[in-house]
Amino acid sequence: MACNDTLNNKDSWDWAILVGNLWKSHSASIATCLPHLPGSFDRPPCNSVEKINSGYKAWEFLTYLYFLGPRLFYGMLPDKYWEHFCCLQRISxxxxxxxxxxxxxxxxxxxxxxxxxxxxxxxxxxxxxxxxxxMATETMHALQFIINNLNPDNVPISTLWLDLGNVYVLKHPREEIAHMVTFTKADTLLIYLDIFDLALAPPWQYTPKVGKWGRLGLPNGQITHTMWKELAHASEDVRTSHNVRLLCNGKLEYAEVQYFFTFPFESVRCGFAMVSACRYLGDMFLHVFSTSAIQAIVAVVPYYNIGYHKLPDTVYISEKMGIYIQNLGRYMEADDIEARTVADNVIHAT
Known part of the structure; x- marks a missing residue:
């Protein structure tokens, strides 16, 4: 097809900007997003210069265009094209x-x-x-559920998880022994309890102790991780999964989870999350939330100032594509950590 005649001159294509060095720098920025994409986001996109024509998976294209696109194209595409592109991005x-x-x-x-x-x-x-x-309600792991129903003894080891109700499940790793928390975190916990007129039994109201849990299974099938465990690993080996969307008093908030813990109230063990909201300021800006306030895992990706819009200290927040459809169906994120631990326990037991 002729594309360079008087009626369709390539020089008039003001949207054709991803060429040369800009295309290379844009492609490199795609690869730098990897540590910020949670494991539940499936296969992350690779450097497009290296692989887009030889081995780029369908899910990589979807994540690149529909998830990372609004962030990566901002400041590079002319505004009218960027605004047009963003019309594809959301459905309630x-x-x-x-x-x-x-x-x-x-x-x-x-x-x-x-x-x-x-x-x-x-x-x-x-x-x-x-x-x-x-399309929306199909069970993805039907065989697994059928096997468990036919064999009631085929259940996970109870020390690896704690059912909090409403399809929220705390998962290992966990601390076997509760430890005292810092004064700042103790004050944060006591402030939360005062809001609901709850009190800890002596002597915990003065020196609260918590046993940390490392992960939380959500009703949508995702597994939330924690800063407590993720920061213990090298950054290149971790796909950050401790940033979450909260529903607090009917308002959506975003936070990063430091760790999960439980406390017994009126003979019922309740799950909580110690989180820091907005910008991470250490222990200066901590909150406690019920685990039931956590709605989904989100990706928090820093802006890299490649284009003409400079956004220092700014992040781009988005959720996994299709997360609301998962709520209609029976999606469950693969739990490789739990599978390995169960296998280790079986080996040791035999």
Whole structure:
């Protein structure tokens, strides 16, 4: 196709900017996002200069365009093109539920209209038509759940997890012995308890002790990690998964989880998270939240000032694509750590 005639001159393409050194620096910035993408975000995109034409996975393209795109293209694309691109980025949970209902109605009406429940006309229904009924609610790990239901003894070792109710589950690693917390963290905990007119039994109201937990399973299937454990590893080996979205008094907040812990109140053991909100200021800006306030894991990616918009000390926050659809279905993040620990316990036991 001729693209350089008088009616379509390439010099007029003001959107064709990702060329030469700018394309290379842009591609390098894609790779630098890796440590900031939680493991539940699946396969992270690689340097596009090196692999975009030879081995770039479908999920890498999706993450690159729909998740990292608004951040990476900001300040590089002319504003009118960046604003147009961002029109693709979001759909509300209510719209997802409506779309699911409409897909179900469409599939049901298709069957009534085109084969009217007649077996001889079954060939009119192809797999792609019927699949729309299951798009949001299909169980991904059906066999695993069936096996556990058939064999009640086939359950995880109880010391590895603690069921908090409402599909929130604390997961190891954990501290076997509770330790005293710093004065700042003790004050933060006591302030939280005062809000709900709760009190600790003596002598814990003066010197609270907590046993830390390293991870929390969420109702959407994601597994939240903690600064306590992630900072103990080299940064290049960790995909940060301790930044979360909270729902607090009907308002959305973002925070990074330092650790999880439990306290018994009225004979019920409740889970909590020690978090620092907004910019990390050490122990100066700590809060305690119920684990049930945590809605999802988010990625917090720093802006790298490549384009003409300079945003120092600024981060870009986004959630995994399809996270609200996961809430409709039965997604569960792979738990390699727990699997390895269970296997180790079995080996030691035998």
């Amino acid at each position: 949970p209510e719209q997802i539920c409506e779309a699911h209902d409409l897909l179900f109605i469409w599939a049901d009406n298709f069957e009534d209209l085109y084969y009217n429940q007649h077996l001889k006309c079954m060939h009119f229904i192809c797999q792609s038509v019927h699949a729309t009924v299951h």
